[in-house]
Amino acid sequence: MKLWQKESTSVSESVEKFTVGRDKEFDLALAPYDVQGSIAHVTMLGEVGLMTKEDSAKAVQALHAIEKEIIDGQFVIEEDAEDVHSQVEFLLTKRIGEIGKMIHSGRSRNDQVAVDIKLYLRAEVLKIKEDATELFQLLLTQSEKYKDKLLPGYTHLQIAMPSSFGLWFGAYAESLVDDLEVLASAYQVANKNPLGSGAGYGSSFPLNRKRTTELLQFGSLNHNSVYAQMSRGKTEKIVAMGLSCLAATLSKLSMDCCLYLNQNFGFISFPPELTTGSSIMPHKKNPDVFELIRAKCNRIQSIPNELILLLNNLPSGYHRDLQLTKEILFPAIEELKACFQMAVLMLSNIEIKDHILDDPKYKYLFSVEAVNELVNQGIPFRDAYQQVGNAIEKGDFYFDLSKGLQHTHEGSIGNLSTIGIKSEMEKVLQKFN
Known part of the structure; x- marks a missing residue:
């Protein structure tokens, strides 16, 4: 039975299968977090008087036990449970009785x-x-x-x-x-x-x-x-x-x-x-x-x-x-x-x-280096560019990599x-x- 289901109604099997979809598969990833959220909520309910402190503590203790089962890989979402929220609440109610039915106060799925x-x-x-x-x-x-x-x-x-x-x-x-x-x-x-x-x-x-x-x-x-x-x-x-x-x-x-x-x-x-x-x-x-x-x-x-x-x-x-x-x-x-x-x-x-x-195919890789060398000698950039470009066109370009590259800026x-x-x-x- 679903958390929201009335005693006089039932849900079509095809509708249930379609609406649940792959939820259970992905809800397993949410299981530890669902329990953590429930622990926080139940702790707060005990503090504001919506549960007695004794009932709150008992529910929290049982929730911690479920959390350990999740961590140990022993938690499953059963066939009759619609989702992880339902499974946790059903499991809790099965273990601690009526107190488990109280944890949803002030909360929605x-x-x-x-x-x-x-x-x-x-x-x-x-x-x-x-x-x-x-x-x-x-x-x-x-x-x-x-x-x-x-x-x-x-x-x-x-x-x-x-x-x-x-x-x-x-x-x-x-x-x-x-x-x-x-x-x-x-x-x-x-x-x-x-x-x-x-x-x-x-x-x-x-x-x-x-x-x-x-x-x-x-x-x-x-x-x-x-x-x-x-x-x-x-x-x-x-x-x-x-x-x-x-x-x-x-x-x-x-x-x-x-x-x-x-x-x-x-x-x-x-x-x-x-x-x-x-x-x-x-x-x-x-x-x-x-x-x-x-x-x-x-x-x-x-x-x-x-x-x-x-x-x-x-x-x-x-x-x-x-x-x-x-x-x-x-x-x-x-x-x-x-x-x-x-x-x-x-x-x-x-x-x-x-x-x-x-490799010789990379010799033109240094064309800008050659231009910059000429600029450093006082030749305007555009003139230096033309000079190196003309050398490349004629096949006369050469750059001596043995001198190293002088790149210093950040x-x-x-x-x-x-x-x-x-x-x-x-x-x-x-x-x-």
């Missing part, structure tokens, strides 16, 4: 699932932040390690100007800084408590919402009960935008690695155990990991749009459409975490080719600004506290 999702997203955002930070630190380490290894830079996929692996690794490290700025904002949105908003219009019970905010360690609460319900779906969309930014960086990095591993570039390689082969071509070393990171991260970048399409024409209040946000967003979170872990594995084992720029080959990038990241990470 609407604010239950809203608080569950916020707790879940807050925890998952912090995990992704840690994954991104690990990759960031690796990128900075590799940037310093390979700062003297030169490679060609490209614009329009044409040979452009000299770059370095120090500059390349550092670029993606700094990209993660900006991505985490967006994720930190999403964290702040997820870190607000909707519990106590009920079905979206508050309650006549004297609930203490500030107390549940404190117990659940939220940074703040969603003050307006109508907006607390409106934040459902919106929170998921904002978190998805944060994930999308990180996914875009991983996708671009992966595309670079696919190109650089290609024999026509030949800038990098990986140990054989980190690449795959061909069933017909024995020479192949395929960058399957990076191709899949690229593909998965491109899909993740579509998640905000999918959520926008789901949410855009909904009025205020709760609607069952919101149930689908879980099956859109939750798998994307797991995919992104896996992509970060694989990127760390691959880039920890990257092998950089020496003397890439010695963010150039000779001055990677690693300390500055690290400092920016430290400031962003403080926003997750």
Whole structure:
């Protein structure tokens, strides 16, 4: 029997199957957070007199036991239970009797699932932040390690100007800084408590919402009960935008690695155990990991749009459409975490080719260096440009790389600004506290 079902009515089996959908599958991820929300709510009910202190304590103790079962992998959502909220309440009532029926006072499944999702997203955002930070630190380490290894830079996929692996690794490290700025904002949105908003219009019970905010360690609460319900779906969309930014960086990095591993570039390689082969071509070393990171991260970048399409024409209040946000967003979170872990594995084992720029096809890479040398001798830039351009057209261009490259400004080959990038990241990470 459903929590909302009357004794005189029953629900069509086909309607029940359609409306429940994949909820039970994704509700298992919410189970520990559902219990945490219930513990906070029941504790507050005991403090404001809606339950006796003895009954509240007994319910909290039983809820902690259920929480342990969830952690130990012993919790299941039974066939007759509609969702995780129903399962927890039925389980509690079975174990402690009538007291279990009291825990829903001043609460709706609407604010239950809203608080569950916020707790879940807050925890998952912090995990992704840690994954991104690990990759960031690796990128900075590799940037310093390979700062003297030169490679060609490209614009329009044409040979452009000299770059370095120090500059390349550092670029993606700094990209993660900006991505985490967006994720930190999403964290702040997820870190607000909707519990106590009920079905979206508050309650006549004297609930203490500030107390549940404190117990659940939220940074703040969603003050307006109508907006607390409106934040459902919106929170998921904002978190998805944060994930999308990180996914875009991983996708671009992966595309670079696919190109650089290609024999026509030949800038990098990986140990054989980190690449795959061909069933017909024995020479192949395929960058399957990076191709899949690229593909998965491109899909993740579509998640905000999918959520926008789901949410855009909904009025205020709760609607069952919101149930689908879980099956859109939750798998994307797991995919992104896996992509970060694989990127760390691959880039920890990257092998950089020496003397890439010695190849004659890169001789025009130094045309700007030659122009700048003439400018330093007092020749106006446009005249120097014409002089070098004419030499290239005639096939007379030559640049002596043995003298080295004199790049000194911040963010150039000779001055990677690693300390500055690290400092920016430290400031962003403080926003997750």
